[in-house]
Amino acid sequence: MTDSLKIVSWNINSVRARIDIVERFLREEAPDVLCLQETKVRNEQFPEGAFRQLGYNHLVLNGQPMHHGVAIISRLPLHKDERFDWQANGEARHVGAVLPNGVRIENVYIPAGGEIADREANPKFGQKLDFFGRMTEWSESLKEPTILLGDFNVAPLAADVWNHKALLKVVSHTQIEIDHLYKMRDAHGWVDIGRKLIPDPERLFTWWSYRAKDWRASDKGRRLDHVWVSPELEDKAVGHIVLEDARSWGKPSDHAPLITEFKF
């Protein structure tokens, strides 16, 4: 018997400000598991009722006031939830749990890293590189079949940005970030499902700035959000789309949802 699962990653940029389009998304796409980043809410104030009404009764939260915050919201029971502090400063940027089939889901919000791509001039950039370092150590020792997804805040390939040359020195597309990302990938043999199913050099973006007059017309996007899987799960991911239309829904997030279909 084949177990089909639809798993989503979405940087929501405030789950409370965005609750109407989150409900629309759940009604229209009916995922099994929704992983949110940038929920921007304390756990006590998380709008759990909206999710429970739609049949999503299993929530694991890691929130804080104002910034950051992640959540896994599921129709299926979640077990062994955990929260790693890969930032080493208490910020809420990770939550993980195990699905009934034994597969782990790790939902991460990697720091943006500020404006300047230099750890001396900009401590936030150093924090971002160190975050990758801690995730690399974790990846090296990882044994369980795992889905690692979220907002990685790096667009590694030329086809992951609207203009490769223009962005070479822009944080999210610098070589040192890409080196750190790939070192983490190689530490576990992570498979990039986005590029396995939508191969390079096809255009593939997940984020478009709010500042563009018409985000679709200018299309100055970047692929900042990713779905990676352990090597043994590579063939279980059978479909992957970025729901770009959601970038145009009322009061949108600046990120679109990534929908991955698995057959276990």
Next chain:
DNA sequence: ATGGCTGGTAGAACCAGA
């Protein structure tokens, strides 16, 4: 090739995102 935008929280000539 940045930023003209956005949210949270405070009550900002704010901070953060990327």
